Structure formats: C-alpha cells, structure tokens
Amino acid sequence: MVILSMPAVNEQFSSSIIKNCKSPSSFFPCIPLIDLSKPDTKNQLVKACEEFGFFKVVNHGVPMEFITKLESEAIKFFSSPLIQKEKAGPPDPFGYGSKKIGPNGDVGWVEYILLSTNPDFNYQKFASILGVNPQDIRDAVNDYVSEMKKMACEILEMLAEGLKIHPRNVFSKLLMDEQSDSLFRLNHYPPCPPDQEFNGRNLIGFGEHTDPQIISLLRSNNTSGLQISIVDGHWISVPPDQNSFFINVGDSLQVMTNGRFKSVKHRFLANSVKSRLSMIYFGGPPLSEKIGPLASLLMKGEQDSLYKEFTWFEYKKSAYKSRLADNRLVLFQKLV
C-alpha cells in the first residue's frame, strides 16, 4: 500500500477570522455551532457559510435509531472479509473501494462504499455480499438518507431566506428533484499501523479536497482527525461529536452564491488508536441543471459574475478528471 504522510498540524493562524475568534481553547477554534431547534438561525447560518463554509449542527431532530441502525449495518459490512467486500467493488463510480479514491491515482488509509441516492439506483450489485438479509442495510441507508435530504433542504431554505432570495426553495428544489444527483458515502478508517504515525506525522485517511456538490452532511463516531482549512496552509481540527452533524458548503453552492459562500477544503488524518466511521450525504443537482451565480445575488448583473455558467454534468465530468486536491473551480472562473 502507498503510505502518504503529512507534517503534524501546527495550529498557528494568521487569518483575522480565526484571530478574532473568542474560543476557550486555541486548539479547537470556533467551529460555528447552529442549534436547529431555535426559531431564527438563518443569519447565523449565512455567516457560517460566508466565513467558514462549515458548521456544526445540534438539535437536528434526526432519530438516533436511524443513525445507530445504519452505523451497526456499516460496521457489519466493513468487518466482513476483504474478499467478500471486494465483490461490491470496484467503485465505478459506485460500490466498495479500498485505499484508492477516485479514478486518478489518489490514495488514502480508508475503505468505503459509495452509493447514489437516486430511487432507481440498483442495489443488486451489493446484495450478494450484504449478509443474510441485504434488505437490512438497504433500508437503513434509505431511512437515513431521507432524513439527510430533509435536513439539507431545511438548511438550504434557511440560507435562501437569510440571503433574502426568492423563492426560498431555490437551492432545496435541486435536491428535491427526482433526478437530483446526490450521493451517499460510508467511510471506514481502520487504525493505521503505529509506525506510520510516529514523529508527529499523520497518515492521510482522506486527502484535502472540496466537495463538488451543493452541500454535504457528515456524521461520524467519536474519532478525531477531521480538519478544515479556511486559510491556505492552516488547518483547524474539528473535535468529533457523534451526536451532531457537520455541514459543509460544496463548490456548486459557492458558484450559485457568486463566491459569497465558501466551499471549504477539508481532510481526514488517520490515527493508530481508534477507527473512524463516517457517513456523508452529498446533496447535488440534476445532471442537466445549469449552475451559475443567482441573478438576485449579482449587483450589476452578468458583469459581476465570477463564474461561467455550466451544467452539473459538465462540472462532474471535469471533476472526475481531476485529482482530489485540485482546485476544480478555476476552470470555470471568469478571467478578470
């Protein structure tokens, strides 16, 4: 296996956002926290998407039983023999993958299942390896994904209101569309060999990248290692919290808001002690959807637009030709 390592993260920040942050702990500076049970969080949400492109959500209302059911099905799956798991691979793009991420040579200390959330997506491929009753994991994924879609739409509608855009479903309708090209991913990071972690260097579980879609909703067990970068070269560790969700803005939402919201760079560093299981819903538009800055967010019309218009199909095609760490949006930026 190819082992990648990175210098230990030294959390020294130069950004004014981070310096001004009144965090009790300088090691975990100020990840914005949103309480979804509070009536009016739209302005906080907008601020979090502008400054970080990332926030933590509590009081989300997702039934714990859906989370634990899926978690236990996923653990069952990842605990099965490799030869059995490999029957569900390779991910082309859907299925089981191990160590290889995407089609262009990226690797990480991770195994995963990548699924489409499209209702007609064929789970047949996995059925043979999903144990005595493949229906169990399928049902668990479906229940969980419908909760994620609901939460993602709720957040996107509050964001539209916070931005004073009409109608309020301008973003959420893309996820609600029957043809929405949304994905679901289960990532399992086994503890890495201890000799790969020594000397203050960490093994890359999932290398730095931005998510191409509109919005991503992540839930993990209590294993640390997730980091975000809002200033190039500086990483903020995100303390894990199995009872909360971590939300990030994707490239498409950055474009639709003409750069007002930031598609946040993130990565996961593995450790030798504890395995991590993460579940991520990536809310994406239909393939034919035109993505471009919303007219109501442009001051002087077209000339303000930072991006060329593209369809989600075009963006995806280009993304799948890129390496994980590439800036996929530069190809779609207008020259100034």
Ligand SMILES: C=C1C[C@]23C[C@@]1(O)CC[C@H]2[C@@]12CC[C@H](O)[C@@](C)(C(=O)O1)[C@H]2[C@@H]3C(=O)O
């Ligand atoms: C290296 C790659 C993996 C990825 C497709 C890509 O060519 C570039 C984007 C990657 C990413 C990041 C977010 C999601 O995990 C993902 C499923 C996605 O939509 O874009 C992955 C892709 C993947 O693992 O196939």
Ligand SMILES: O=C(O)CCC(=O)C(=O)O
């Ligand atoms: O597994 C994680 O914690 C992060 C993975 C991720 O960012 C992704 O799958 O896009």
Ligand SMILES: [Fe+2]
């Ligand atoms: Fe990601």
